[in-house]
Amino acid sequence: MIKQLAIVGGTHGNEFTGIYLLKKWQDNIELIQRGSFNTETVFGNPEAYQANKRYINSDLNRRFNQVELENRTLTGLEEVRAKQINQQLGPKGDPRIDFIIDVHTTTSNMGPTLLLTAKGKFYNQLAAYVQMNMPEVVISCDEDHKTNQEQHFLSSIAKHSVMVEVGPVPQSVLRHDVFEQSERMTLLILDFIELYNTDQLPQFPVTIDAFRFLETISLPLNSKGERIAMIHRDIQDKDFAAIEPGQPLFVTFAGEEICYQGDTTVYGSFINEAAYYDNNLAMSLMEKVTLNCR
Amino acid sequence: MIKQLAIVGGTHGNEFTGIYLLKKWQDNIELIQRGSFNTETVFGNPEAYQANKRYINSDLNRRFNQVELENRTLTGLEEVRAKQINQQLGPKGDPRIDFIIDVHTTTSNMGPTLLLTAKGKFYNQLAAYVQMNMPEVVISCDEDHKTNQEQHFLSSIAKHSVMVEVGPVPQSVLRHDVFEQSERMTLLILDFIELYNTDQLPQFPVTIDAFRFLETISLPLNSKGERIAMIHRDIQDKDFAAIEPGQPLFVTFAGEEICYQGDTTVYGSFINEAAYYDNNLAMSLMEKVTLNCR
Secondary structure (H helix, E strand, C coil): CCCEEEEEECCCCCCCCHHHHHHHHHHCCHCEECCCCCEEEEEEEEHHHHHHCCCCCCHHHHHHHHHHCCCCCCHHHHHHHHHHHHHHHHHHHHCCCCCEEEEEEECCEEEEEEEECCCCCCHHHHHHHHHCCCCCCCCECCCCCCCCCCCCCCCHHCCCEEEEEECCCCCCCCHHHHHHHHHHHHHHHHHHHHHHHHHCCCCCCEEEEEEEEEEEEECCCCCCCEEEECCCCHHHCCCCEEEECCCCCEEEEECEECCCCCCCCEEECCCCCHHHHHHEEEEEEEEEEEECCC | CCCEEEEECCCCCCCCHHHHHHHHHCCHHHHCCCEEEEEEECCCCCCHHHHHCCCCHHHHHHHHHHHHHHHCCCCCCCHHHHHHHHHHHHCCCCCCCCEEEEECCCCCCCCCEEEEEHHHHHHHHHHHHHHHHCCCCCEECCCCCCCCCCCCCHHHHHHEEEEEEEEEECCCCCCCHHHHHHHHHHHHHHHHHHHHHHHCCCCCCCCCEEEEEEEEEEECCCCCCCEEECCCCCCCCCCEEECCCEEEEEEEEECCCCCCCCCCCEEECCCCCCCHHCEEEEEEEEEEEEEEEE
16 A cells, blocks of 8 residues: 655756656646545755756765665765655655655657566556556666665655656756656556555556666777767667667767677667766666566 | 868857867868868867856857957956957957857757858858758858847857757767768868869859748746746747747646747747757747848
């Protein structure tokens, strides 16, 4: 039974969609209320939004592992903000909030994507429900073998959580289509939880298709650490399409192709995400998986 | 006769394409050398690039009117940088550099666009030449009735200039297609100037089509100055397509349409450009015009 739910927007200050959705819902609270649980809203990083940046000192959505939350010597803006949010929604380990929906956007062409943070029939049925009502939604499984205590995402404060991740939209921009997709997905998640709580879940398909995170791959650098290549046009905007062994992944600024060296078919996500340039990450590689829903 | 030419990249620190093109050309100087003139490169705002922002204190590409350049009391980072660049390439009014190409990108779906900064057969033939070799290029006339002294763009230091403006690409991202289009357009401009200088210009079409700036329109705000609407899906990504009287331009966050109140057909450009949110600008409106090329 889920009794307390929080919707978080603006965990990244330049992802405007979640921030404006929060404003809309705060002015029209009935849109996010359901009978069987309480919903509250949290603006993740208002200071970063004011500065029109993803973050001020460090990425807020990497600040929530247990060790860091308990380390009082950490005083960067996001380190402090993480402790505040943990106090408000958590504390992690024994949280007041049962379920967190964290609303994000990406510059990658991922379409409306539902990121599942853990395994299990509850998540699989949630994903199936969203997809039954919104067939364009892609399911991405990011359970990365960390324990919840080790996990550094904001949503890991609660025992259960998902991330809504929609693109493409540039940083610091609102798109009508992305706004509507993000709202629709979020409301469908609330609807599912209402049905779950009230024991009214519908019949689900036996399985649904999804993608599971394998690894991140980096932009090619020279010996000085400078980028020497960019994402190849053949995979730009091709999130969740197959990448075959030998296929061009990058093109150097001089025009030479750099190809995928793996020996199995994989699928890209977060391809050319703006925020990942900080760490010279080019994309995530995923495998196709099947989730059991009954 | 054009003897001294400068290519500027990174006038905006989060428009990576021009910055990486400069790096490429600095390492391969023969790509931008031509027989009849000298080419140099200028990195507009390296400090803003380091901070991964459009600018630090104020938009560098609005800092070049004569009065501001001569005002020694202005000491913001971009105000100082403008004076440095003016000293290096100018001084405006009697500049060392004859021609500036300033390489920009946009989050709007403008495709490869050539922005002409002044009227006249030289510019019209330059535009025709680029379009003959790259038919997808759109010609946009931004001669806004200011004198060159009043004009605040970096490129106004030189007597002659154009801006290369390619999108869509998010801020702080490199796209293979946008990179190639920007490079191709820039090199075609160099080729045209070489042909012009050596009296080898080809035959041009009698006229070419272009768009001329009319006005900017703002995002709808409430009485507190907060945005209440976003660009409507019907015109998102439709730069340079017709906007008819009565057509939806915006949609409020509650879902109500706000329509175009003008009584003539116009054409949008810079639709939903990220950098324009600072000033709550939604897009530019353009008229269709014909440029004489003979």
